Amino acid sequence: GQNIDQPTEMTATEGAIVQINCTYQTSGFNGLFWYQQHAGEAPTFLSYNVLDGLEEKGRFSSFLSRSKGYSYLLLKELQMKDSASYLCAVWANDYKLSFGAGTTVTVRA
Amino acid sequence: DAGITQSPRYKITETGRQVTLMCHQTWSHSYMFWYRQDLGHGLRLIYYSAAADITDKGEVPDGYVVSRSKTENFPLTLESATRSQTSVYFCASSESVGSEKLFFGSGTQLSVL
Numbered sequence: 001g002q003n004i005d006q007p008t009e010m011t012a013t014e015g016a017i018v019q020i021n022c023t024y025q026t027s028g029f030n031g032l033f034w035y036q037q038h039a040g041e042a043p044t045f046l047s048y049n050v051l052d053g054l055e056e057k058g059r060f061s062s063f064l065s066r067s068k069g070y071s072y073l074l075l076k077e078l079q080m081k082d083s084a085s086y087l088c089a090v091w092a093n094d095y096k097l098s099f100g101a102g103t104t105v106t107v108r109a
Numbered sequence: 110d111a112g113i114t115q116s117p118r119y120k121i122t123e124t125g126r127q128v129t130l131m132c133h134q135t136w137s138h139s140y141m142f143w144y145r146q147d148l149g150h151g152l153r154l155i156y157y158s159a160a161a162d163i164t165d166k167g168e169v170p171d172g173y174v175v176s177r178s179k180t181e182n183f184p185l186t187l188e189s190a191t192r193s194q195t196s197v198y199f200c201a202s203s204e205s206v207g208s209e210k211l212f213f214g215s216g217t218q219l220s221v222l
Contacts, residue, residue, distance in 0.1 A: 030207040042199060042213035043152070050208060087151065091207050096167060097142075101151035 002026040004100035006088050011106045012078055020073045020086050020103045028093025034062050034073045035087040037102065043087055047073070075105070083107045112136075115200050115214035123222050128187045130217045132200030140203045141183040142211065143167075143175065145196040152199065158183055159206075190221045 003025040012018040024032070031050040035043035049055055049064035049071060061074040075082055085102040092098060113134040122128050134141065143155040144167075154167030156175040164175050172194060174186045183202075187194055197218050201211040 033210060042215050043211075044213070045210040048208070048210060089152075096154055096157060096206075097211060098154070098168075099144075099152040101149060 002090060002092055002098040004088055004090055004098060006086075006100040006103045008101070009104045009106070011108060013108050014078055014080060016078050018075045018078060018105060020075070020088075020105070022071045022073070022088035022100060024069050024071070024088070024090050024100075026069075026090050026092035026098065029066060030091035030093070032062075032064055032071050033089040033091075033097070034060075034071075035089060035099075037085045037087060039084070046086075078107045080107050080109070113200060113202050113212055113214045115198075115217050117217060118215065119218050121220045121222065122190050124191055125189050128190050128219065130185045130187075130198055130200075130219070132183045132185070132214060134181055134183075134200075134202045134212075136202065136204075136212070137180055138202035138204050138212075139180070140206055140209075141177065142201040142203075143173070143183070143185045144199045144201065145169065145194075146199060146216075147196050155185065155198075187219075192221050195219060195221045 006022045034046040037043040047062040054063045059076045064071045085104045087102045088100040116131045142157045144152040153169050158164045158177045161180050199216045200214040203209040203211045
C-alpha cells in the first residue's frame with residue numbers, strides 16, 4: 001500500500017507564509033499533486049510535481065525531492081480565503097491516485 | 110453545463126437498503142474514480158474505471174458495486190447499506206493516469222441510519 005503523511009492542522013496569520021510538508025512511501029512514483037478543499041466542497045487542483053525542484057504559481061509554490069520522498073506546499077501572503085484543507089496525493093506504479101489525510105489550514109486576522 | 114456532476118447531493122437511507130449514487134461527466138474522459146472521504150482518513154479509492162466496461166477495485170471496495178456501460182456515466186451502488194458507509198462520496202475523472210489531474214464532482218453526503 002501507499003503511505004502519505006502530512007500534518008493534521010496548521011494555523012497562521014493573514015499575510016504570513018505557511019509551509020505544509022508531505023512525506024510519502026509508495027510503490028513507485030509517477031507524480032505528486034496538491035489539491036485545495038474548502039469545507040463542504042470538492043477538491044480542486046493546485047499543483048503537480050514530477051521532477052525535483054520548485055514549481056511556482058503565483059502565491060503558491062510546491063517543492064519535490066524524489067530521493068527523500070518529500071514535498072512541501074508553500075502558501076505566501078496568506079489570505080482569509082486560503083483557510084481550507086490541503087491534500088497531498090501521489091500517483092504510484094499502480095496508476096491510482098492515493099491521498100494523504102489532508103492538512104487543515106486556518107488563517108487568522 | 111459541462112463538467113462532472115453527482116446526484117443526489119444529500120441522501121439519507123436505512124441499513125440494509127440498496128442505494129445508487131450517480132456520476133456523469135461531459136468531457137469524454139477515459140478514467141473515472143469513486144472516492145469516499147472520512148475524517149482522519151482523507152480520500153480513499155473505492156473503484157475506478159479505465160474505459161467503458163473496464164472497472165477495477167481500489168483500496169476499500171467491499172460492499173460496493175460499480176458499472177460503466179457508457180463512457181460518461183459511472184454509478185456506484187451500495188448493495189446493502191451499513192452505518193460504516195456513512196461518508197462523503199466523490200466521483201472524479203481524468204483524461205489519463207500518471208500525470209493528469211483529477212476533476213472532482215461536488216460530492217454526495219450519505220447518511221446510513
